[in-house]
Amino acid sequence: MKNYIIDKLEQIRDEEIISFHVPGHKIGKVFDLLGYKEKLEKIYTIDTTEIDGTDNLHNAKEVIKESQDRAAKIFNSDKTIYLVNGSTCGILGAVMSTCPPNSKLIMNRDCHQSVINACILGDITPAYIETKICKETNVLKGVSIDQVKKVIDNNSDAKAIILTYPTYYGMTYDLEEICKYAHSKDILVIVDEAHGAHLELSEKLPKSAINLGADIIIQSTHKTLPAFTQSSMIHIKGHRVDYKQILSILRILESSSPSYMLLASLELAVDIYEKYGLNLMEELINRIEQLKLRFESNLKINIYNDMDITKIFISLKNYGITGYELDEILREKYKIQVELSNFYGVLLICTIGNDNSDFTSLETALEDIIIKYKKDKLIENIDYPVQIPEKVFNPRDAFYKKKKLVKINDSIGKVSGEYIIPYPPGISLVSPGEIITQEIISYIQLGVKNGMIVSGIKDSNLEFIEIIEE
Numbered sequence: 001m002k003n004y005i006i007d008k009l010e011q012i013r014d015e016e017i018i019s020f021h022v023p024g025h026k027i028g029k030v031f032d033l034l035g036y037k038e039k040l041e042k043i044y045t046i047d048t049t050e051i052d053g054t055d056n057l058h059n060a061k062e063v064i065k066e067s068q069d070r071a072a073k074i075f076n077s078d079k080t081i082y083l084v085n086g087s088t089c090g091i092l093g094a095v096m097s098t099c100p101p102n103s104k105l106i107m108n109r110d111c112h113q114s115v116i117n118a119c120i121l122g123d124i125t126p127a128y129i130e131t132k133i134c135k136e137t138n139v140l141k142g143v144s145i146d147q148v149k150k151v152i153d154n155n156s157d158a159k160a161i162i163l164t165y166p167t168y169y170g171m172t173y174d175l176e177e178i179c180k181y182a183h184s185k186d187i188l189v190i191v192d193e194a195h196g197a198h199l200e201l202s203e204k205l206p207k208s209a210i211n212l213g214a215d216i217i218i219q220s221t222h223k224t225l226p227a228f229t230q231s232s233m234i235h236i237k238g239h240r241v242d243y244k245q246i247l248s249i250l251r252i253l254e255s256s257s258p259s260y261m262l263l264a265s266l267e268l269a270v271d272i273y274e275k276y277g278l279n280l281m282e283e284l285i286n287r288i289e290q291l292k293l294r295f296e297s298n299l300k301i302n303i304y305n306d307m308d309i310t311k312i313f314i315s316l317k318n319y320g321i322t323g324y325e326l327d328e329i330l331r332e333k334y335k336i337q338v339e340l341s342n343f344y345g346v347l348l349i350c351t352i353g354n355d356n357s358d359f360t361s362l363e364t365a366l367e368d369i370i371i372k373y374k375k376d377k378l379i380e381n382i383d384y385p386v387q388i389p390e391k392v393f394n395p396r397d398a399f400y401k402k403k404k405l406v407k408i409n410d411s412i413g414k415v416s417g418e419y420i421i422p423y424p425p426g427i428s429l430v431s432p433g434e435i436i437t438q439e440i441i442s443y444i445q446l447g448v449k450n451g452m453i454v455s456g457i458k459d460s461n462l463e464f465i466e467i468i469e470e
Contacts, residue, residue: 017331018358020312021339024198024269025226026353033355034276036268048260057082057258058251064263071270075200077210077217077235079243084262085254087194087232088114090218091162094190094234096122097242097249098216099159106151106161109388110140110427112192113419113456115162119395120432126395127155128388129163137304137344138384139313140427141171148178152185162190165209168340168425169304169347170195170311172206179213188240189213194220197233198310198351201273201281206307215240221269224310224351225277228265272352280352285309287359288350294363301366302345314366315345320375324451329373334365340424343382343450385443389416389434393468398433403466405459408445411436417466419456420444428456436465 019026031040048054055062064082072080083090095118099105105124107115110131119126129151132141143163152161161182166172179189191209193199197219199208209217217235221227236243288309295301300318305311316326327341338346348362392415393401403417413435420430420440429440444454448462457465 020348022223024351030353079236081234083232084258087220094216097245104158160188170308176212190216198224227269312348317379320377393433405464414467421456423455
């Protein structure tokens with residue numbers, strides 16, 4: 001009998017795809033390099049449940065508590081909680097434990113969809129901060145300090161503010177100043193640091209939110225450190241957070257049978273971080289700088305990674321190659337898998353799991369591509385929709401209202417009953433309860449025509465969309 005998932009995963013593994021995507025262990029290479037192979041060869045034999053001696057994640061008093069306490073010390077947090085349902089679970093827990101029903105939450109508009117889902121589950125009203133966008137690349141750059149302060153001043157009754165830091169693309173901003181300002185207004189600060197678990201491994205990287213004044217920090221340990229997929233952490237700093245309330249919410253949201261293999265992988269990631277992280281990160285950064293130098297004189301290859309330099313955005317639009325085309329060429333012709341692509345380029349996530357051979361292969365591929373695939377055409381501009389859609393209903397109200405399907409071109413001006421989310425990175429252009437605009441429909445139609453994947457809409461063919469009937 002065919003094993004569909006296992007067979008496909010083994011096939012991809014045996015193709016020896018070069019990973020510039022998550023998870024951070026890079027197909028297990030970092031475990032082999034550092035001598036953890038023996039521990040992991042029979043990891044299936046430690047798959048267990050809450051029995052005598054294994055402790056309980058939801059009431060940690062023994063080995064899990066000791067492991068979490070060690071992680072807290074290493075990451076410089078006051079409390080650390082392991083998560084086995086990913087950072088999504090951590091974001092839901094952080095928001096719902098700090099914002100009671102009918103309260104208000106300030107958030108960056110380019111937040112992960114899980115933040116809006118938390119508003120649906122918790123009956124919370126969102127107040128959005130505008131997003132900065134790079135027009136050359138359509139890369140999301142984060143928020144401006146002035147805009148954040150303005151939204152805080154206009155929503156001083158908010159219980160909390162949640163910000164994405166760094167952005168998916170590695171962009172940062174003055175988070176410390178925002179934390180101070182929010183605290184002066186008695187507003188708690190939650191940071192979605194899903195892509196920043198590695199930041200404190202080098203002074204050449206931005207500082208982690210843990211050390212910039214944030215109260216709750218959620219990290220995807222599996223994305224930029226070598227934990228298994230779905231393994232994450234919540235870090236708590238300071239006196240403003242009700243720790244027991246977070247634990248209570250997590251007991252509701254998270255599996256009552258947490259995976260001990262995922263918990264073990266978190267501990268392995270902490271171990272590697274503490275013992276080898278600094279040296280491995282130094283080697284990684286040196287290799288990335290060599291890559292940039294190699295193409296520095298070629299003005300048509302644009303390599304962006306100004307803040308978190310482990311995130312590399314490569315654009316060949318000056319060669320007439322879209323990001324979607326570059327993504328496909330790298331995978332099909334050179335066995336290199338990137339994290340994501342947009343119209344203008346591709347994003348590579350580099351971690352301490354990448355080795356020298358990965359970068360050598362990437363350099364060889366890029367040099368080959370600009371010779372073989374150069375096109376005599378200009379890449380047309382496709383403007384990312386930056387205007388925040390008008391909100392008619394709160395996300396929760398919209399989620400439960402009666403809906404009907406209409407042709408997508410007939411939805412313009414109507415209230416959306418579902419999400420429109422280019423994925424990855426999982427950032428909503430339209431959320432339930434918001435007006436659908438021509439700008440957004442034109443953007444996704446052109447994007448899909450060129451290779452964009454859109455999530456959230458039930459009709460995968462993008463011909464119909466649900467709108468709210470009222």
